[in-house]
Amino acid sequence: MKYKFLGKTGVMVSPLCMGTMSFGGIADEKTSKAMFNQCRDAGINFFDCANVYEKGRSEEVLGKLIKDCRDEVIITSKAYFQMSSNVNAGGATRYHIVRAVEDSLRRLDTDYIDLYFIHRFDEKTPIEETLSVLNDLVRQGKILYIGASNFAAWQVAKALGISAKNGWSRFECIQPMYNLVKRQAEVEILPMAESEQVGVISYSPLGGGLLSGKYGKNKAPDAGRLVENKMYMVRYADEWMHEVAGNFTALAEEENYNPVSLAVAWVGAHPGITAPIIGARNVEQLKASLDALDVDMTDELYRRIADLSYTPPLATDRNEEKTDFNYGLR
Numbered sequence: 001m002k003y004k005f006l007g008k009t010g011v012m013v014s015p016l017c018m019g020t021m022s023f024g025g026i027a028d029e030k031t032s033k034a035m036f037n038q039c040r041d042a043g044i045n046f047f048d049c050a051n052v053y054e055k056g057r058s059e060e061v062l063g064k065l066i067k068d069c070r071d072e073v074i075i076t077s078k079a080y081f082q083m084s085s086n087v088n089a090g091g092a093t094r095y096h097i098v099r100a101v102e103d104s105l106r107r108l109d110t111d112y113i114d115l116y117f118i119h120r121f122d123e124k125t126p127i128e129e130t131l132s133v134l135n136d137l138v139r140q141g142k143i144l145y146i147g148a149s150n151f152a153a154w155q156v157a158k159a160l161g162i163s164a165k166n167g168w169s170r171f172e173c174i175q176p177m178y179n180l181v182k183r184q185a186e187v188e189i190l191p192m193a194e195s196e197q198v199g200v201i202s203y204s205p206l207g208g209g210l211l212s213g214k215y216g217k218n219k220a221p222d223a224g225r226l227v228e229n230k231m232y233m234v235r236y237a238d239e240w241m242h243e244v245a246g247n248f249t250a251l252a253e254e255e256n257y258n259p260v261s262l263a264v265a266w267v268g269a270h271p272g273i274t275a276p277i278i279g280a281r282n283v284e285q286l287k288a289s290l291d292a293l294d295v296d297m298t299d300e301l302y303r304r305i306a307d308l309s310y311t312p313p314l315a316t317d318r319n320e321e322k323t324d325f326n327y328g329l330r
C-alpha cells in the first residue's frame with residue numbers, strides 16, 4: 001500500500017478511504033465489521049463518517065470497530081445537517097458545532113476525531129463564526145484537523161484566507177462529489193485544491209451505483225439505491241448519464257476490469273484527488289472497489305474513460321485552450 005500525505009499535513013492516509021454511510025443501515029453490525037476488517041486487511045487506514053448517517057448509528061458502529069486500533073486509523077465525522085426537531089440542532093453555528101462534536105465523540109466513544117468536516121456550506125452563518133469555533137475545538141484537542149464538504153471553490157478559498165489572517169487552523173481537506181458523470185469538481189474545486197495543497201477525498205466514485213455495471217440506457221436492477229432512494233434517483237436521472245454508464249461498462253468489459261474497480265481507479269487517478277471514498281453494502285461489493293488498487297490506469301486508459309462523458313470547460317474557458325493556438329501559454 002502506497003500511503004499519501006493528506007494535503008499539506010504530514011499525516012499519511014491510504015489512497016482509498018472507506019465510507020461508513022452504510023454502517024448500521026443497509027449493512028448491519030456484523031456486515032459492517034466484516035467490511036471494516038476487509039479494509040484493514042487491505043491496508044486501509046482512513047474511514048469517513050458523519051453524525052447524520054443513520055441518525056448517529058453509523059458513528060456508534062464505527063466507534064466499536066476502531067476500539068482495538070484507534071491509534072492506527074484516521075476517522076472523520078461531520079456536522080451541519082439537522083439532527084433533531086430543535087431549530088438550532090443544525091447549521092455551522094458555534095451553538096451547534098460545539099454540541100455536535102460532543103455528541104459525535106460520545107457515539108464514536110473516542111476522545112478525538114482526526115478530521116472534522118462541515119458537511120455543507122451554511123449561507124446563514126458567518127464563515128468567521130464557523131472557523132473560529134473549529135479552531136477552538138482543535139486547540140482543545142477534540143478534533144485534530146478540519147475540512148469542508150460540498151463547498152464551492154470560492155467558499156473554501158475565502159475560508160483559507162480568513163484562517164490565515166487570524167492564525168486559525170485551516171481546512172486541510174475537502175470532500176466534493178466526483179465521478180465520471182459528475183465532473184463539476186474539475187472546473188474550480190480540484191485546481192484550487194492542488195494550488196492550495198488541500199487534500200481531497202471525493203465521494204460517490206460509482207455515482208451511487210450507476211457505474212457499477214448494473215445500469216445502462218435501457219438497463220436497471222430491481223433493487224438498489226438509484227431505484228429506491230428518491231434523492232439519488234433525481235441526482236442521476238438524466239438519460240445521458242445512463243448512456244455513459246452503459247458505454248463505460250462496455251469499455252470495462254473490453255479491458256477485463258470490473259466496472260466498479262475501474263470507476264474508482266479513474267477517480268483516484270486525478271492528480272488532485274488524495275483518496276476516493278468508496279461505499280458498499282456487503283463484502284462482495286466492497287471487494288470490487290478495493291480491487292481498484294490493482295488497476296493499471298495508463299494515461300491512454302484514463303483519457304478513453306474521460307472521453308466517455310462531457311469534459312467541463314475550464315473556469316477561464318476561451319475555447320482555444322483545447323487547441324494548439326492557446327494564446328499566452330507559458
Ligand SMILES: NC(=O)c1ccc[n+]([C@@H]2O[C@H](COP(=O)([O-])OP(=O)(O)OC[C@H]3O[C@@H](n4cnc5c(N)ncnc54)[C@H](OP(=O)(O)O)[C@@H]3O)[C@@H](O)[C@H]2O)c1
Nearest residue numbers: 019020021203204205206207208209212224225279285288
Ligand atoms: N460528504 C457528502 O455529502 C457525502 C455524500 C455521499 C457519500 N459520502 C461518503 O462517501 C461514501 C461513499 O459514497 P457512495 O456510497 O455514494 O459511493 P458510491 O461508490 O458511488 O456508491 C456506493 C453504492 O454503489 C453500489 N455498489 C457498490 N459496489 C458495488 C458492486 N461491486 N456491485 C454493484 N453495486 C455496487 C451500492 O449501492 P446499491 O447496492 O444500492 O446499488 C453501494 O451502496 C459514503 O459512505 C460516505 O462516507 C459523503
